Amino acid sequence: MQYISVSLYRKMINHALSEGIDRSAFDDLPVPMATLDNIQAVPAELFFALHEQLDNALGPGFSVRVGQQMKMDDYGVLGLSWKTCAKAGEIYERSERYFKLLSNTYVFKVEAAGEVSRVHLLREPYRRGVALSNEATFAATVVVLQAMTETDIHPVEVAFQHQAPADLSSHEAAFQCPVKFGQSHNYIAYRTADLNRRTAKADVSINRFLVERVEEEAKGIEVSPLKVAADVEALIKDALPGGIPGILQIGEHMGMSSRTLTRRLSESGLSFREMVRNTQEKVARELLRDTAHSIGEIAFETGFSEQSAFSRAFKRWTGQSPVAYRNNL
16 A cells, blocks of 8 residues: 655645635544644545545645645655755655655656756556645645745646646646646656756855865865865765765865865775765664664665665674664664
């Protein structure tokens, strides 16, 4: 059975209440409101059924409107990983990794083609609730990209497989671009340059590193090897949810060539490969000790594409399985 995060289920209920629906409308929910604080997920079919119920009660566009209220924190581990993306479009790549590893409820596929890129949502609308959830998903990614870049970027086109609702005013307000229905695929299209736009966090980090390089050249002294190693570790940690980063990727962020970065790490007796491995282990230990994240979520956070591969690696590092390590704390 497929499951959806309870935070998304709760978000729909809370937004419906803000739009004026009476609390009594939720008295007969299969997952009662009183139990939501004690569970982590709800069956996907119940989530889709709630979309249908609220669309009927509050009119066309409710799913889009609730999508616009989504925050990165509402998506749990995945949302936290979005905050460390270097480029706006990485949210789709990380989402693809996450759902491939942990769920089959969503599948994103980025199709980059010249000046415009399409992000496909490969989820067939086999019932109306799925179609409505697809609308909410695309509306949510619009506000997430705007929050990450601190700009007012919008898609250039949105397409859905299902037929158009009677009222499109919510769609027009949310997407501010042509919205097509009855199409062969679900996709949201952005200017490729917008998806490659640096996030606000990345801008701050990259500018800091570049200032350090300028100061090094101007003063003729180098930042200490220990600081370089600490900066590399922080950047690797941020990059891991997107997969294992390469030295060229990290070097670009720091304003260094891969050759220079290799030399600077060697001054601390380290190699880039060792730093990746050490960072993976450090992150894994921290998450197993200090969070309730599932083993699959921790595998995602540490750059693995399969939970089993993470478990084997962790046992190689520590002599214990992740579950045994957590139980022995």
